[in-house]
Amino acid sequence: MAQAETHHVLPLPEFDRPVKLLIVVAPYYKDIADELVAGAKAEIEKVGGSWELVEVPGALEVPTAIRIAYRQSNFDGFVALGCVIRGETTHYDTVCNDSSRAIQLLGLEGACIGNGILTVENREQAVVRAEAAGQNKGGGAAAAALHLIALTRRFGNEKKDIGFKPLREGIQIAGEAKGPTTA
Template identity: 65%
Template sequence: MAATEEHTVLPAPTFDKPVKVLIVVSPYYSDIANGLLTGARGALEAAGVAHESVEMPGALEIPTAIGIADRASNFDGYVALGCVIRGETTHYETVCNDSSRALQLLGLQGLCIGNGILTVENKAQADVRADPDGQNKGGGAALAALHLIALARKWTDTRKGIGFLPAGDDTLLA
């Protein structure tokens, strides 16, 4: 059972320059969203990270909001929070798959995103996962975003090439 399994949680990375994160949350299930948000904010604040939050109607709108924010702002990373509970139709699969796929595609484009959109069978599972004093999936998503930001910053100044420096203004070519 997931609630009793042991797993490794990496410590929060440290930063030498300020970090700014946008939390995008869907309050569709407001009590679940509030738990996720409390956990995410707690993790970011414990790491000394500045953050803002915006709400979107549902999980499908979260990736679009992150894409818009990335084009129009200066956030270093993003935390996606929400909950999708299985219902009686196939809409569950659509929302789970499409929101997750869209976040993954944004990540592959270089955005640092912690995915805290819960996909569960019932509300009881969501309650356990969203509880900041329980599994704290909101805090976990925030930490995931911070680890990706740290990795991106580690390699930002790395020069690309094939073992040599590109020609500069002081380089003469024949």
């Protein structure tokens, strides 16, 4: 196996207010997922941040879970984790491309996401990339999310509220206002 090329790693950002991230993991390959999660947790904790963890069945469900939390919760950012190992069919290409594309589209909507879904040819490559004491791709995904959160805070476009916002005080059903009206 070829040695990984060295590359520049940005120092972690500093935050004046704590950050809260959601780690979404597909534990299809549980041992690999556990290493990715360990790396992500450690990176978030280095900046004094907190995290919650949710598991989904597979890599295709990771972006959907992030989208649900992005719309309905108050996380500053998200870490997408999982592993897709090439098999004998084209399903590998579908899962890799569609999960990556969905995560990218969520990012373009403003979600601060670090993508740590490994797409590899074999288990050995996955293990090398996942190990928290090795290439630590889970930690790298968390660091990416943290950098995007820092940019969002710098440019002043944080989410101000969570969940759905009512149009006005009253409840509107099929065009008729119900409840108190305000003028």
